[in-house]
Amino acid sequence: MHVPPQPRILYLDDEDSRIVQVTERLAQYGYVVRTASAPAEALRLAQDERYDLILLNPRFAAGDNVLSARLLKAHHALPVMVVVQSQAESNLLAQTADLDVDGFLVYSSDNDYLHLWPLWIKQALQRRAVQLEQERTLAALQQDNRNLTLLTRLAHILTSTLDVQQIISQLVQAIAEIVVTEGSSVWLRESEPGGSLVCAAMYLAGQDITADKLVMAPGQGIVGWVAQHGHPANVQHVSTDERFSPVVDSQTGYKTHSILAVPLITRHQVIGVLEFVNKIGGYFDDRDCELAETVATYAANAIENARLMESVSRQRDRLERQNEALDAFAHTVAHDLKNPLSLIVGFADLVRDGYATLPPETIQESLDTIVEHGIKMSNIVDALLMLASVGSDEEVVREPVDMGTITQAVIRRIEHLIRDYNAEVVVPKTWPVALGNSSWLEEVWYNYLSNGLKYGGRPPRLKLGYDEPQNGVVRFWVQDNGPGIKIDDPATLFLPQRHQPRDPLRKGHGLGLSIVQRIVNRLGGEVGAENLASKGSRFSFTLPLAPAASKEQNRSTTPVATPAATPASRPANLRG
Structure with missing residues (x-):
């Protein structure tokens, strides 16, 4: 059975006999009385303990005691009752007029009224309780209206776009205002079940401070625990909770005191966590938890819907590419x-x-x-x-490739064409080391070089090379001495079955350059074609540069044939 706590009274007086009489009388009715005979003592007691009522005798050291009561009422919102001996003490009543006094207690030397004090105090406390309840009810109603407005706005935000990152960026700001916290963050689980949590967005002190790739391992921190167990966590003091991880504080310089974290659940799976830090004006309570879980439901559904739409969009794009490839295939089979x-x-x-x-x-x-x-x-x-x-959807494994060895293999494949056309092929002595697939890149160079021999100048002169890497990307190219590209948009050369000849006699089955484009795109690069200012054209492709400890380590050397090599191993007219 719950027993309500005894009401606690702070009595400001300095007359010992009256203090004893009042304390004993009120103790008989279950009141706990603490007395103070000086303002400083009263303020200290109010800081150390909680009180329900102030009794003030303004007669002794009137200015100081009234000032003390005024401060106590302002900072602790305590009701004040004033002790008077008769209505004739109008000057004392005037001194307490601005205290918004909750009642007066009459005291006389013969204690005629002292037995009524418990009743008067009880009535004052009841009035105060009713007043506080009304204030709480009004505040709760105002908060509910505010929350309804904010939730309506949040619902509009979450349904106004299907971009996942945009949803998260807007969400992280809105939820901090809804739950009234200093900050909030959205953590999303990586693709694999039970995987790490990645901070998708973080909002602190009115600013978006999303960190680059801030990750929590499975079960790490309070957000990790929530994601692992699928239950909310309300931590009033993180310093006493062993689940708390200081990783975020150490990276952001922020000081976390309290945390409310709720799981993002959709289709019975936890896809992430909403985290709120440092409740403004107190601690997180049950209403905050209920509100946070409501927000999490909205957010989880919006994020999941956006992800599904992104998946559908990717699937649609993939099917469109496959249909284009199928059309090109059918056209090739039917014509070529x-x-x-x-x-x-x-x-x-x-x-x-x-x-x-x-x-x-x-x-x-x-x-x-x-x-x-x-x-x-x-x-x-x-x-x-x-x-x-x-054109398949299988994952491409990119690894450092030796472009010198690849180009030499291609040149050996087309050695008969080099001899037939009496061509000259110039290659650099060293190559940057890029990321790619050796067999696929051999086909890229084969298409570029064989086209250069067939449609270049007479005799053909091909020069292979590269541009200095920029921003982690290197551009490889081959240029010829032919008439150039006689179309307005060279990019159309790489479209299946839409090749435009550089001269009316150009032949071919139209697949070579479309293969080049697909290969390079799958490897994370881009293709290009351009006319040179002097004469001829240049076909190129880009690739990511391989990581290297130094510039010297990021070079490969073109193999040079030894005198003992057979004639077939060294292409005719090869310079490098």
Whole structure:
């Protein structure tokens, strides 16, 4: 059974006999009385203990005692009752007029009225209790109206956009105002179940101070505990809670005293945590917890909906890319494979029908044509398979690549073209080390170099090179001495089946540069094509630069053939 605490009274008087009489009388009715005979003592007692009422005898040291009562009422909102001996003491009543006195207690030397004091005090305390309850009710009503307004505004904020980061940035400011705290933060769990928590946004002292990649390990800190257990945590003093982690304070320079943390739950899974720090004007209470959980429900649904829409958008973009690839594939099969296949069938029919009568040289020419176009069909199929492989959604593993070795392998592949065109190929002695995929990059260089030989000047002169890395990105290129690109937008060269010839006689199955673009994009780079001021054109691609301890360590060397190498291992007219 709950027993209410005894009312505590602070009695300001200095007459010993009256103090004894009043203290004994009130003690009989369950009141605890503490007395003070000087203002300083009264203020000290009020600081050390809680009181329900002040009894003031303004007669002794009137100015100081009235001032003490005034200070006590201002700082502790305590009711004041004044002790008087008769209504004739009008001067004393005037001194206490600004105290908003809650009642008067009459005292006489024969104690005629002392037995009534407990009743008068009880009535004063009851009036005070009613007044406080009315004030609390009004304050609660005003707070509910305020919260309703803020929640309505928050709901509008959360539904006005489907951008996750924008939702979080607006949320973290709004919730600090709703729960009335010095700061708030939103922590989101990384993709894997039970993963670490990443601070998506942080708002302290009216400023967005979101830190870069502030992470809490699973179970670390109060937010980690809330995410792990799926229950709110209301910590009034973090210094006494072993779950508290000082990581955020150490990085932000902020001092956390109290924390309220609630889980973000959607579809029965914890996706993150809302955290509130340092309640303004006191400690977090049950109303704050209820309000925070309501906000968390709104926020979790909004974040999840935005994530779903982002996923749908990514899926739509992926399907659009796949449809474009499928259209390009169908166009290629329908057109590029049709011509060599028609020639193969035609010459095969010719040989079959006229084998007995045709001259041997005609049969040989027909068979050579069949083989030539069969090889061309095989190359087209290989290109389609490469296009399909780089267009998949599988994760790409990028690693440091040796561009010197890659370009040498490509040059060996096209050595017959270099000899046929009497071409000159110039390569740098060293290369920056970039991040990529060696086999894919070999196809990039193969397409660029073979196009340069076929559509460059006569004889072709190709120069391979790179620009000095900037902002962690390096640009590789090959330039030719041909007539240049005769289209308004060179970027269209890289679109499937939309190639524009640099001259009317240009041939090809239209897949090479589209493959280059897909490969480079999957590796995190960009392709480019431009005409040179002097003559010719330059085709390029960018890649992320590999991390290195020093500039010297971030270089690879173009291999040089040794005198003992076979002729086939060293391309004709190679300079470097």
